[in-house]
Amino acid sequence: MIQAKNIHKSFGELEVLKGVDLNVKKGEIVSIVGPSGAGKTTLLQILGTLDKPNDGEVLVDGINFSKLGEKALAAFRNKHIGFIFQFHQLLPEFTALENVMIPALIAGKDQKKTAEKAKEILAYLKLTDRMEHKPNELSGGEKQRVAVARALINDPGLILADKEELHKLLFDLRDKFGLTIVIVTHDKELAALSDRVIQMRDGQIIN
Secondary structure, eight states: OEEEEEEEEEETTEEEEEEEEEEEOTTOEEEEEOOTTSSHHHHHHHHTTSSOOSEEEEEETTEEGGGSOHHHHHHHHHHHEEEEOTTOOOOTTSOHHHHHHHHHHHTTOOHHHHHHHHHHHHHHTTOGGGTTOOGGGSOHHHHHHHHHHHHHTTOOSEEEEEOSSOTHHHHHHHHHHOOEEEEEOSOHHHHHHSSEEEEEETTEEOO
16 A cells, blocks of 8 residues: 655755655554654655655555656545544634535535535544534544544545544544554554554664
8 A cells, every 4th residue: 555665854954754664555554653753744744745755755556656746646645545633634614514525525526425425424423413513613532533534535545644542443444444544643552553563763664
């Protein structure tokens, strides 16, 4: 599912990733752990096409990101990758339902069918009675589940999560939707539940 080869990333004089190689199999849940500043989130952003490496290449499902133009890259990201970020990044002016629908509408999907699908996912996540609420009316846990629903709306094969409190939910989602999941976390309990734990330190994978 994911092949990252010799990934280097620098910000000015600061070298954040120093030749990272990573392979993740389809349907695998992998946790990336390590101290702050190890390069975990930078690697996650590169795997998700949100940032580009200075050197090296990333392939998802055999597709090499470096071969895609910006428009094709954005379309690939929207269709194939779901993101769950630390701070949810929900749009405050939209309801929970509308936030979930946005990636599908950007992809040009039918609004009525998208709304039906979004409602089904929100119901699965036990948010039926919160669909018309805006983010400032939701608890932290509810916002988190809305972000999960949004990540699922386009049937991605890959979920990338920069989260601390997902725990069992991600594993239930893997089993229900057949997802491949990469998690950046400091939570040793969550990491221990994963199929595999990858440790990073000082811009490199150390195990």
